[in-house]
Amino acid sequence: MKEKKKGRVFDISTKLQRHVAFRLAYDGEAYQGFSENVGTPGDESVERILFEGLVKCRLIEKRQTCCYSRCGRTDKGVSAFGQIIALKVRSAFPLSTPVGNLPSNPNDEVPVTTTKVNKKTGEEETKTTMVKECDYIKMLNAVLPPELRVISWVPVTEEFSARFSCKSRTYRYFFPRRNLDLGAMRAGLAKIVGDHDFRNMAKMDTEHVSNFRRLIFSAEIIETMGGQGGAREGCYFQIKGQAFLWHMVRNIVKVMFFIGEGKEEPAIVDELFDVENLPGKPNYQMASDLPLVLHRCDFNSLDMLSSASNLWDVQCHLEKRWDRFKIKCLQIENGIDSISAECSVDGSSVSAWAVRKFGLSSPLSVAGLGVVPWGRALEALGRAGVTPGPHPKPPEHAKLMGRGKGLTYEEKVGQMQGKKKESSTG
Template identity: 25%
Template structure:
């Protein structure tokens, strides 16, 4: 007969959960835990502890699929941890998270699941604030990234292996914004933002399409200046998980609606001022 742990959930055997996590990165100092700064992992751990999902995040095996820098956003981050109260975790986690951080889905996973090492691929999108004059040239140039290459000129490599295998890359357009979408098994620090910066030079006519291949083949030079973080979104992390949706969005829905309305208002104000004549 199965035991009922309703009155004493702490005595229940732990269950490992994975969550699909979204966040607006503007007010976070990156995703990785930092003692003195507001981070995605820090806020998530605090929410879990307020819900008594675990006491020690390390013992709970709290892990993220990847790190994002300050100002970078996510719609497909994966966070996993083990808890004796899985029902509480999946039903009320969003009520304790801040409005710029929320979960849209969960899954029960094996106890040995590691979101970083079990990820088959990661996809990023970079939205360009500038409208390039030659987006088709950018897309053709982006195809040169495909395959395994030395990305020393596109990243902060330090002591890491500079080779990365790019599975897909394209430049598209959505709602008046060109974007770079790139998929790989893993990425180096600043790699996607440097790739975006190089493609923007092509789109503005400052570099030719062959410049990408030349940078990939050249000895390590001074790395490109990365494009601003605000345009980058961790789009998807493929861990082979079948997700169950979480319907409660907590405070995030109203918060995002407010931001959309606020920036629409700012756009209107800018257009009024720009078109005002003496």
């Protein structure tokens, strides 16, 4: 039996490498966050999957030697459509090709002249061929899972850093309108624009961060993002800033929801910014991770390109995913409409139930009408200020300024130093 031939060892030092930036999109629900926990078994991060693809395509040898940088570290469940990374990858051009001759457009072919010695004659022979750069997007998307796509790329200078060269980051947080007071939320949101200390609307990473001031360029709420209008109308926050603290956007969103639900006034934002009077963050849970998207990262003169073929493939891929989730939404909407039209209740019974459950001061208008469609009962409930939603019985709200407070920055630093001292003497 013949032995199987061993594959050639890939030595990237024999290949021309170029520093490029990639734009990524990923569905955060499928991953345990963007950052790889190197060496951790079962790590389900975007980076681990991405580097497996890069190595499989022989674009790099390993993470540690490719000059890798990333723009943002999104948490578990958080998605992205504009995440930027930069690294050195293998090029299709010969090692001897001058950097100035490399094309920046993925569609460009450039002439490359190579010289070889004819083994028979011993004479040098030159040959000019048209060479096109590796189709990085097609190569990677062929091996990456459907929840992770490479959208575009561009060559960058040796000094470029996806993290430190970034001028601004834009996040979007999607939510249904329901009964939220968008006017009050906009008033509160306007207060975060500018340079503020966000320690009371973030998680303090005292091991790496000592300055909690951040500059927010703009913050707004966009309405009518599809949907049927009314309570289930789609909306999103759009917050653009120079940089963000850990969990900062999700904490801001939670405070805005408190305002929109009438549980806090817009002025609560000013009180949270007053770190002299409030050095410890009030205890409250941040907003959910799944609706948050790293929408865009901006740099000076970074025009990322893709081919029409690759963008077509990505577009079709996203359209297919959109169809799948839209169909599910339509099925649920159909169920809601069917219940309203085809199910009935006794008007007096539903009125008595509503008075007990919601503490209404007077019976519903359907009381005494006998059997009525559930949709008519919902209309009567709506006139009484009660509408169904994802949280049937919201918890009672304790005002933020009256809640228990977390540790101050100084207390956290002292606690951290104490732990380090214990470990060094233990």
